[in-house]
Amino acid sequence: MGGSRTRKGSHLQPGQAGLSVVRLSQAALGGLATHVARLGYDWQAQACGIVHFGIGAFHRAHQAAYTDAAMAAGDRDWRITGVSLRSGDVAAQLDPQDGLYTLTERSGEDASTRLIGAIGQVIVAPENPSAVIAAIADPGTRIVSFTVTEKGYVRAADGSLDWSNAALASDAAGNAASRTIYGYLAAGLARRRASGLPGLTLLCCDNLADNGRQLQRLMTAYLERTEPALADWFLRECRCPSTMVDRIVPAMTDADRDWVAGKIGLVDEGAILTERFTQWVIEDDFAGPRPRWEAVGVQFVADVxxxxxxxxxxxxxxxxxxxxxxxxxxxxxxxxxxxxxxxxxxxxxxxxxxxxxxxxxxxxxxxxxxxxxxxxxxxxxxxxxxxxxxxxxxxxxxxxxxxxxxxxxxxxxxxxxxxxxxxxxxxxxxxxxxxxxxxxxxxxxxxxxxxxxxxxxxxxxxxxxxxxxxxxxxxxxxxxxxxxxxx
CATH class of the missing domain: 1.10.1040.10 (N-(1-d-carboxylethyl)-l-norvaline Dehydrogenase; domain 2)
Incomplete structure (x- = not known):
């Protein structure tokens, strides 16, 4: 924790004058610049209540930031277990930092930075698929959310599931290691049902029209083909509210991370830069408890x-x-x-x-x-x-x-x-x-x-x-x- 590093492609090198090479972590927080807004809660004491697929920059600038703010406002036990379906990059960014990262809102010359502690762990799914299923089936999990981009839903041109897709076909055939969100969800939900646990809220945060209904339709189609009895349980016990998410979040570059390091006094490989504007509108239809997101600006409506x-x-x-x-x-x-x-x-x-x-x-x-x-x-x-x-x-x-x-x-x-x-x-x-x-x-x-x-x-x-x-x-x-x- 807090050691030096040389990032390939970066102009920031250990020992460069005026720039820190100490990495952000719990142990290094004493070196964080005083202008960075600190966490307003005991982040390490919070249990995870959300599993999120697709833990990229947008999620960390949007849903994770809202969840962090809700816990700072007094809500508890809603940290996020992140799931990377392909790359281990985010795990390599956040795990050495104890899940901590900074979020900087920038417009012109004006910028403000806050520390985020909402990420509990990051699972690289191809390396540890059983951990993903266990997280979905965990009694403390109430919500599974998604920012997997449009292609992550494996749709054919007519909007139905693309059964010709190799990864989806592999999951449907019951192969041991899941490769799509449907395979992981089916295994996790089956385990919940067998254990007598309640259903989950599946919260799609991707740019799909009527995204909640689409996710429900696609998940139902997958289960009806692979495990019809679980499809009935899913429709009865789970909910898929529609959402609208809005925030512009550019992909980070090494130059961006070096700029952040110069501002906060520590190296933050998980840093995010974004605009000040943010919006989240959610259909108020949940299977069970949810964070008090409305206390930090989320709009709950009957129709999004x-x-x-x-x-x-x-x-x-x-x-x-x-x-x-x-x-x-x-x-x-x-x-x-x-x-x-x-x-x-x-x-x-x-x-x-x-x-x-x-x-x-x-x-x-x-x-x-x-x-x-x-x-x-x-x-x-x-x-x-x-x-x-x-x-x-x-x-x-x-x-x-x-x-x-x-x-x-x-x-x-x-x-x-x-x-x-x-x-x-x-x-x-x-x-x-x-x-x-x-x-x-x-x-x-x-x-x-x-x-x-x-x-x-x-x-x-x-x-x-x-x-x-x-x-x-x-x-x-x-x-x-x-x-x-x-x-």
Whole structure:
């Protein structure tokens, strides 16, 4: 604990003048800069009540930060057991630090930092799958939450479970080591049922439309195929509330960590930089106890759909458009792309006109004011939010961000030229001839491009029998628009 380190790729080296090489940990807290807000509770005395799949930067900036604040406000025994489904990177960041990390909110020259103690442990699932199942089955666990990104739900193009996926097929076959969230959940829930323990709340915090219902539908489909009796118990005893989460959290770089070290006086390999804005809206439908998140700003509502639709279509839709349009014009960061005089008008049109037109007037959302606030957030140059980070996994994102709004507008007789410009940029991106494509369907999409070419790609993707026809079948005029942009 608290030793020195040399990080590959970092310009911070042990002994460099003015910079600490002592690592954040319980033993090293005496060296933490006085301006860093300390924990307001005995974090080591708290039991874990939440298991979280996908313990990346967003979770630590959002749900873990809210949970930490709730415990500081007097709630108890809600620390989080994090689960990494693939990489051991987060465990390597947090385990040597006793689970501690700092969260810095930054806007312009203004920054404030607080210590977070909500993470109890991090399990690397491939290395210790039995520990994941045991954590789900633990009597103290009440909630299992998820930020596994859209592709973590292993969906086919029509939204159903993709049974052709090798990892899902392996889990369904009953192989010893689970590889998907469904395999781990099924094993943990079966153990709970056998022990007479109550069901759990499964809390999806990913950018899926109606995410709670989707998770319930997908989990039920998995259990009905693999263990029908457990499916009945799951539907009876567990709950899957829908949520809307919102916070911009760029991926950390070594330079970011070195900047944090200079500010806090200790090396923090788990440090997170984020914006000041944060929002979490949750459907109030839990299977059992939950943290008193409402005491620290979480909104509990009967229906999250209006919040969810506005965020998915205006914020996330604009983010994806900035990514593909901005990358084409040589930009690296969101704040650069939104300042581009060619890109910005398209982003404004997507938000203020095309996406806003799909939101129910009864929602009460002031879409113009919301767009203003989003543009301010996108322009925050203190957050180095990389466009390539947003561009990842586009095939999993565009259905809810662009194609659903396109379908709604098309049914109302409205054309969406700005969204179609962004969609054309995505099509060119997945052609893969300018940069590597990070997408679970990258090879398939590249093959379609080779087979169909510029004159047939639009119909192959968005026509009547296209790859995305389950969400949107483009009108002849929309296909002609895309064909022109892709020629």
């Amino acid at each position: 759909s209006a919040y969810e639709a506005a965020k998915l279509r205006m914020l996330n839709g604009a983010h994806s458009a900035l990514a593909y349009l901005g990358l084409e014009r040589g930009h690296a960061f969101v704040h650069q792309a939104v300042a581009d005089p060619v890109v910005r008008p398209l982003i404004e049109k997507i938000m203020r006109e095309e996406a806003a037109a799909t939101l129910a007037p009864a929602s009460g959302i002031d879409t113009f004011a919301y767009a203003d606030r989003l543009l301010d957030r996108f322009s925050n140059s203190a957050l180095q939010h990389r466009l390539v980070q947003i561009a990842m996994d586009g095939s999993q994102k565009i259905p809810q961000r662009w194609l659903e709004p396109l379908a709604i507008n098309q049914a109302a007789g409205r054309m969406c030229p700005a969204t179609l410009e962004a969609l054309a940029a995505w099509c060119r991106h997945v052609r893969g001839d300018s940069r590597p494509v990070d997408d679970p369907r990258a090879r398939e999409l590249a093959d379609i491009w080779k087979t169909k070419g510029a004159t047939g790609i639009s119909a192959a993707l968005f026509g009547e029998n296209g790859q995305f026809a389950a969400t949107w079948v483009a009108s002849p005029s929309a296909l002609a628009f895309l064909d022109q942009r892709l020629a």
